[in-house]
Amino acid sequence: MKKLTIITLAALLLAACTNTEEQLKQRAAELCRHIPDHELREESKDYMTADFYAVLDTMFNRLPDHEAMDHEWLYYFVTGNGGTIANYTVTAVELTDDDHAVATISVRQQWEDGSFDENTDVEEHRLYMERVDGQWLMSDFDGHKADCIRHIALSRREEALRGAIIGYLKDQIGSQYLQGELCVPTLMMVQEEEQGDSLMLAWCDCWIYWYNPAGDTLKCISGGNHSGLFTLRRTGGNLTVTSFDQTTDGASFTPSARRIFGPHYDLFCNMHSNADVREAVRREQLRQLIQTQKLPFRYYQDYGWPAVKIED
Numbered sequence: 001m002k003k004l005t006i007i008t009l010a011a012l013l014l015a016a017c018t019n020t021e022e023q024l025k026q027r028a029a030e031l032c033r034h035i036p037d038h039e040l041r042e043e044s045k046d047y048m049t050a051d052f053y054a055v056l057d058t059m060f061n062r063l064p065d066h067e068a069m070d071h072e073w074l075y076y077f078v079t080g081n082g083g084t085i086a087n088y089t090v091t092a093v094e095l096t097d098d099d100h101a102v103a104t105i106s107v108r109q110q111w112e113d114g115s116f117d118e119n120t121d122v123e124e125h126r127l128y129m130e131r132v133d134g135q136w137l138m139s140d141f142d143g144h145k146a147d148c149i150r151h152i153a154l155s156r157r158e159e160a161l162r163g164a165i166i167g168y169l170k171d172q173i174g175s176q177y178l179q180g181e182l183c184v185p186t187l188m189m190v191q192e193e194e195q196g197d198s199l200m201l202a203w204c205d206c207w208i209y210w211y212n213p214a215g216d217t218l219k220c221i222s223g224g225n226h227s228g229l230f231t232l233r234r235t236g237g238n239l240t241v242t243s244f245d246q247t248t249d250g251a252s253f254t255p256s257a258r259r260i261f262g263p264h265y266d267l268f269c270n271m272h273s274n275a276d277v278r279e280a281v282r283r284e285q286l287r288q289l290i291q292t293q294k295l296p297f298r299y300y301q302d303y304g305w306p307a308v309k310i311e312d
Contacts, residue, residue, distance in 0.1 A: 024093040024136065028103035028127055031138045032088035035077055035127075036060065049130055049139045055148040063155045077141055078125055084109035084117050091124075099131040100139075161202060162187060164239040165230055172244075173208055178222040180210040184289060186282045188271050191264045200239065202230045203264050205271045207278070217299040217307055218286070227272065229260050279308070286310050 034044035040060040045053050078086050087110040093103045105125040109117040128140035139145075169185040190203040205227045211218035228246030232239045248256045261268045271277060282300075287310050290297055299307040 020095070021093055024095065024101050024103065024129070025090045027136045028090045028093055028101075028105070028129065029088065031103075031127060031129065031136075032090070032105060034138065035086070035088075035141060037077075037086070047138055049132060049137045052137075052139050052145055055145055055152065058152055059148045063152065077144060078107050078123065084111055084120075086110070087116070090127075101129045101136070103127040103129065160237065160239050161192065161200065161232065162189075164232055164241055165202060165204060165206070168230070168241040168244065169206055169208060169226065173226050174210065177208060177210055177224070180212040180221045182211045182213070182218065184209050184211065184218075184286060186278065186285055188278070188281055190261065190268045190271060198234050200232045200234060202232065203261055203268065204228070204230060205268060205278075207282070209282070211300065213297065216297055217301055218297050220300065220302045225272075227257070227268070283308065283310050 031047055034041065034047040036044075036056060040053075040056050045057075048056070087108045089106040089108075091104045091106045093101055095101045103126070105127050107123045107125060109120045111117060125142050127138060129136045130139040131137075166185050166187060169187075170183045174183040174185070186207040186209065188205040190205060192203075193201040195201060205225075207223060207225050209220050209223040211220055213219075226246050228244060230241050231243045231245075233242050245260055247253055247260060257268060258265050286297075286300060289295065290310065297310065299309055301307040
């Protein structure tokens, strides 16, 4: 009788473990539907831990967009481009402690007609779960939480750098031009370099633009190029421009640019000579300003040229 009881107890424990594993698999499959795919859906907040959703929300919705900063992993975690969607299968789940589990996810790329993309391999990913108030939530995916935190820190640093340079351009350089109602420099970063804990160097291709509003159009009344090397000092979390070594006009432009930009000269020339890139950056930075300050402008216009739509 005692032996039977032990066998029965073992069977019950095995059944309980199997049942728990199956429940976790089902929950993991449900959470898979909330893995970001080019966007973070608001309803996903109820399926993620608060800290994981917060870093994703910052990453997808609250960071400024800058030129040439297309980090692909920011827009999708596992799905491919070109019309495929991710087909998820939960292959295993491991309970690491009472409140944490890791699910192994198999992913195949599937076309919209339901067929599979035979040119891509099946990928394996890790979905992390945490039990909060009795409910299993997604707490991480392939370690992207740490990636997000690092990227946010870099973005804040970049934002502080750009803010300091733009402020300097407005106050020290923009004041030398015919002034309108709105000064919006266009800033293209060529290279950045840390100099210890307190100093930073930034090589930039910069343009000053002064605008006057005319209905829904910003009409440019003055502007010019001011590119070169900014030296900035960090005090606490703030950056301040301490010097600006800029290129000179006319015949001395090329020698001065070679001296200032040094090993970054070719990259600077590629940026500086490409009007299409410059105008794309100009539109993007105007778009950011309009969105941030809720301004009513839809176009900008240089003297003698047609108006350009800011939003494509």
